[in-house]
Amino acid sequence: MEEGPRPVCTFLIPVVRDSDRRPHAPVVWRLLQDALLGTFGALSGPEPVLYYRKPDAVPGAWRPEEGEEPVEDSSRKYTVAVPAHRVDELRALLRRAGNSFDQRVMYLEVGGYAEFLEVRPEDGFLEV
């Protein structure tokens, strides 16, 4: 096992796509699990959570602004302890997951600090 600090990282995967609000295809869940396992050796299962979000890429505005309707989504919460020097690899993996899961922003917590990862087409996809 790698030595050094391992911040606890938590991220959310909404169970529906941003564009059409439909559930994901089986293949993307499988690819996420394979990617987590292949990259970090993590085999942790998710927990279901409910949260309110604004799916636009506006850092700090995850909760809806005044006058806007909140979007209530079920999500799966994953927790992995990643060596500090590899947190950027997790961010990159989550951006790829964002494209595969059709999300514009991915929510990540690293050691208790929240991050909103904007997903861009050039970030790529989870791969077979």
Added chain:
Amino acid sequence: MKRRLFQTITGRALDLERLDANEREFLAAVQRRYKKEPRWSEFAAWWPKALQRSGLSAESVAYRICQDLEARLGIAQGKISAPDYRDSLADLIDERYGSRYRFCKATGTDPGHLSRILAGRSELSLQTLQRLLEQLDAALVIEPGKASTERFSRERAVRALAAAAR
């Protein structure tokens, strides 16, 4: 004698003849859990830990079986879409080539386009799909909805698991 197989939601046949005692014991525990119709995320949180506790890894056929069982629960509970051609395509690529990269290199397929298709962000023309299927030594089959629904049902997996645990 009929060979014991576990057929995944995409039709991939996983060989149950080579399971060792540890894998059989683990799958018997999975079967007991699965018969109780757990919630999708509850089962998803349980089986990776149980797999690790059993000393099994992702190399075991039990890993793929559990991923498949999880997907069936998600479909039955409305949390996951029913599989379509993308799921079968990804599985075939994995089975025959091991990675999308190797498949694209061997067949001259644009990797970016294939990734967008697998992520549901783009569609394949029928012509392109036929070309890819030829390269994968597979064929397009149209079947009644009932037949495909039966293939990815939870009940079918329970029966296959019972065979695996024997």
